[in-house]
Amino acid sequence: MDILVCIKQVPDTSKVEVDPVTGVLKRDGVDSKMNPYDLYALETALKMKEQQGGSVKVISMGPPQAKEVIKEAYMMGADDGALITDRKFAGADVLATSYTISQGVRKMGNFDLILCGKQTTDGDTAQVGPEMGEYLGIPHITNVLKIVEIKEKSIIVEMDMPDTIEVAEIRFPCLITVEKDIFQPRLPSYKRKLEAKDKEIKILTINDFEDKDEMKYGLNGSPTQVERIFPPSVNNDREIWTGTGEKLSLQMASKLKELKFI
Ligand SMILES: Cc1cc2nc3c(=O)[nH]c(=O)nc-3n(C[C@H](O)[C@H](O)[C@H](O)COP(=O)(O)OP(=O)(O)OC[C@H]3O[C@@H](n4cnc5c(N)ncnc54)[C@H](O)[C@@H]3O)c2cc1C
Structure with a gap:
């Protein structure tokens, strides 16, 4: 059985700060790691x-330092x-990311099974897997808990x-x-660590793809635009109301009107 696993490099913390002025994630000085869900996908493949024989390949889309997750x-x-990896892929939204990875998958060969994590811990959309399935024209299923047979x-x-x-x-x-x-994902083995040191990692750029139309990648190929990213403001204001049920319900109705909920 030939299996391909999609793995993404994500920040090694759930507390990445957002610059309130530019709306950009402050990634400087933040360590990276393999998206935790992708460890489960990789373990499933291994x-x-x-059990079945065959091969396990991995693919990642990201900046050059994402080589670390492949290692x-x-x-x-x-x-x-x-x-x-290619500067032309920068600014990709989910649709462009899914298209780019599916082009990379086509370049990697034919697979019986493609495995993804359920979602990432940074983008968190859980859309890349199903969108890739559509681009590749193959059936897809999400949120798999168990391989039955x-x-x-x-x-x-x-x-x-x-x-x-x-059950499907x-x-x-x-x-x-x-x-x-x-x-349960296995720990990296010391023997494999030594072997992996000089093992080749293929680099795929737009020039390697079947579809080289730059309008389909990166910012050009992204129909969604992030207008603003900001941490939600915390509002701890509280009001305590007392009185009869009738008085409280009228007060509630007028408050909801004031806040334009009704
Ligand atoms: C308008 C817009 C602009 C953006 N610009 C940028 C940008 O400039 N730079 C940037 O880094 N991000 C950018 N992003 C975020 C980027 O689009 C997402 O990180 C990407 O689409 C993956 O989505 P996700 O993290 O929600 O993955 P999910 O759908 O939650 O991931 C599910 C699974 O898909 C696979 N997968 C997901 N991403 C990858 C990957 N990169 N490589 C291999 N497998 C993967 C993994 O198996 C993962 O477990 C942008 C998003 C938007 C909406």
């Missing part, structure tokens, strides 16, 4: 390879990896549907996004 994947057991031409999984668990069968080639706790 477990499947142990980490090598240390866990990935066979091969590529970094999609791997058959010759399909896979049966349990999906977390907030209030229920749904999906044929290969397909894309799934995984929940945390599907498997």
Whole structure:
């Protein structure tokens, strides 16, 4: 079974500050790590390879320093990896990111299964997996909690549907996004750490893609624009009202009108 895992480098903290003037994330001095959900996706792929044979490749889109997450994947057991990096991809929104990664996937070869994390800890949209599935024209399933059975031409999984668990069968080639706790990620091995030191990381730029139309990448290919990013203001103002039920309900109605909720 040939599996590709999508891994993203994210800030190593959930407390990245936003510059209130420019609205840009203050990334300076903030360490980076592999998106935690992608560790679960990678572990799932490695477990499947142990059972079924085949290969596990990884792909990441990001700045040159995102090579570090590919090295980490090598240390866990990935066979091969590529970094999609090009200044022309800067400013990509979710749609442009999904298109860019799917172009990179096409360049990496044919896969039975593409695995993504459920979401990232920075962008947090959980949209990249399904959008890539659409761009690649393959079936996709999100929020996978458990692999029930791997058959010759399909896979049966349990999906977390907030209030229920749904069991679904999906044929290969397909894309799934995984929940945390599907498997416990292994620690990088020291032996693999030594082997990974000089292992090649392929670099993919727009020139390597089948579609070289610059209007589809980066800011040009992004229909959404962030107008402003700001930390929500904290309002601890409290009012305590007393009186009869009738008086309180009238007071509540007039307050809601004043705040333009009704
Ligand atoms: C208008 C706009 C402008 C933006 N500009 C920038 C910018 O200039 N620079 C910037 O860094 N970000 C920018 N972003 C954020 C960027 O679009 C998102 O980080 C990206 O689309 C991934 O979305 P997400 O983090 O929500 O991923 P999710 O959909 O939450 O991720 C789900 C899974 O998809 C896979 N995945 C997601 N991203 C990657 C990746 N990069 N490589 C490999 N696998 C991945 C992983 O398996 C992950 O677990 C911008 C966003 C918007 C809306």
